[in-house]
Amino acid sequence: MTSTSNQSTPQVSTSSEQPAALTTSEAAILASSKATAQDASGRQPASSTASASELASTKITLLGTLRRFADFPIPGINFIDILPIFQNPATHKALLRALELQVLEFGAKPDVVVGLDARGFLFGPQLALQLNASFVPVRKQGKLPGPCVTATYEKEYGQDFFQMQEGAIKPGQKVLVVDDIIATGGSAAAAGSLVKQLGGDLIGYLFMLEIPFLKGRDKLDGVHTVTLLETDD
Numbered sequence: 001m002t003s004t005s006n007q008s009t010p011q012v013s014t015s016s017e018q019p020a021a022l023t024t025s026e027a028a029i030l031a032s033s034k035a036t037a038q039d040a041s042g043r044q045p046a047s048s049t050a051s052a053s054e055l056a057s058t059k060i061t062l063l064g065t066l067r068r069f070a071d072f073p074i075p076g077i078n079f080i081d082i083l084p085i086f087q088n089p090a091t092h093k094a095l096l097r098a099l100e101l102q103v104l105e106f107g108a109k110p111d112v113v114v115g116l117d118a119r120g121f122l123f124g125p126q127l128a129l130q131l132n133a134s135f136v137p138v139r140k141q142g143k144l145p146g147p148c149v150t151a152t153y154e155k156e157y158g159q160d161f162f163q164m165q166e167g168a169i170k171p172g173q174k175v176l177v178v179d180d181i182i183a184t185g186g187s188a189a190a191a192g193s194l195v196k197q198l199g200g201d202l203i204g205y206l207f208m209l210e211i212p213f214l215k216g217r218d219k220l221d222g223v224h225t226v227t228l229l230e231t232d233d
């Protein structure tokens with residue numbers, strides 16, 4: 001996929017067509033795509049330029065698709081709605097492609113993709129298929145049959161329990177935990193602790209979106225964490 005689009009690629013502005021005012025997140029994406037595409041001599045190899053610019057374009061498109069709802073689900077929470085991405089096949093496809101590119105940053109192919117109930121199920125199984133990996137769910141308590149391991153956690157708007165089925169991960173398997181959003185990091189940290197209880201080798205966390213001011217990464221014990229998009233607004 002390149003920014004010279006085909007029908008399944010979201011339409012993205014070229015630099016001469018940029019809207020007059022970029023948001024802070026969009027400007028940061030453009031700056032980092034220019035920096036990372038350069039080699040040691042300052043030149044930009046064609047393939048790396050293409051994929052960096054593809055990723056930067058996709059990020060801007062996806063950020064523009066998000067919606068905000070004030071005071072949902074409780075007063076004081078600025079809820080970021082990712083669902084519009086899935087309403088459009090082009091943005092849906094671009095998201096999956098971008099996440100697949102982000103997995104390269106882990107330097108190892110996961111054996112298992114673990115997705116968190118419920119929004120981690122929107123793209124986790126598809127990503128697992130693209131990586132030729134297994135998909136295993138983390139579910140809210142009371143939804144999984146058979147013996148389970150359980151972890152309690154606090155998230156941005158409440159407390160909950162997560163479970164995984166015993167035997168769902170084989171000891172030593174390389175596991176990537178994926179979810180839509182990392183806010184305070186409580187959900188992801190609980191999922192990581194379940195993976196470890198089952199003997200998995202937690203190689204990292206991958207999120208569609210991070211809310212940096214909530215400092216969720218601080219709860220992830222330094223485990224490699226990659227996020228496609230960031231917004232504090």
Ligand SMILES: O=P(O)(O)OC[C@H]1O[C@H](OP(=O)(O)OP(=O)(O)O)[C@H](O)[C@@H]1O
Pocket residue numbers: 116117118119120154155156157179180181182183184185186187188216
């Ligand atoms: O970083 P945290 O503060 O823990 O918050 C992030 C979690 O909150 C949301 O899930 P939610 O529990 O609302 O469930 P849902 O996916 O079923 O909507 C989101 O999908 C993450 O899993």
Ligand SMILES: Nc1ncnc2[nH]cnc12
Pocket residue numbers: 077078079080081155156157181183184
């Ligand atoms: N602000 C937020 N918006 C959407 N999902 C969330 N999960 C935790 N915090 C959230």
